[in-house]
Amino acid sequence: MSTELQTQLLDSKGLKKTPIRRELVSLFLQNSNALSFHDIQDGMSSKLDKSTLYRNLTSFEEAGLIHKINDHSGIAKFALGQQDLSDDHAHFVCDNCETVSCMEGSVSIDVKVDDKVHVKQIQTIVHGICGNCNS
Template sequence: MNNQQAAHLLQQKGLKRTKLRVALLQHFVKTPHAQSYADVKEALSVATDKSTLYRNLTAFEEAGLIHSINDHSGIGKYAFGQLPVKGDEHAHFVCESCETVYCVDGLLPAQPKLPRGFQTKQVQTIIKGICANC
């Protein structure tokens, strides 16, 4: 994704174009697995402080550019793509060796039968194992 494509996508999502946002979007597009805050910070070539990066991650998530995943580590991770909506859900695979988190498209999370009066907002399926790289 070049700068012009990134700027266009940001504009479509109602986000102002900044160097950080373009770099952040380009990073997520080219990264095939979920990234923690530390991973993202390390990978960016644009200098930024902690609160600015978190604000932008939040803005990206609210705009549907990325979604967050809570894996076994307790550290939130972010992956490119919108938070799954009904009919577009997917599972996440966590490698127990390298701790990389991957989105697994086409594998729907199980919908639990909840007691009367309970409402499901989101179901997250985490599959643990060893990834192809390990």
């Protein structure tokens, strides 16, 4: 049932199901955009301690439930790691409203790489103006 989606996600990653974690997962499920720490703190029903939130975000990230995005602002944002998006998916940053969202599709690079260099992951940030701001 739909109210149990958070439970399924936490279970699937072997994470303990506390009330805070359930609400935190719900918050991510409700938002397609990446969330800053303050978006998260403001989005929870009660004001929670920041170390609790940061520790949960770290646990979620280590478990692969969410991923961290570092854009040019220097402030980390977090978004659900979705199965239908590749590991190397791109992120879109609106230079006007500063919204960050994940992009479907693939990124390919055509760069000179030395033989000894081992490429493991590609992270791409696409800057521009989002549909909302461009109206």
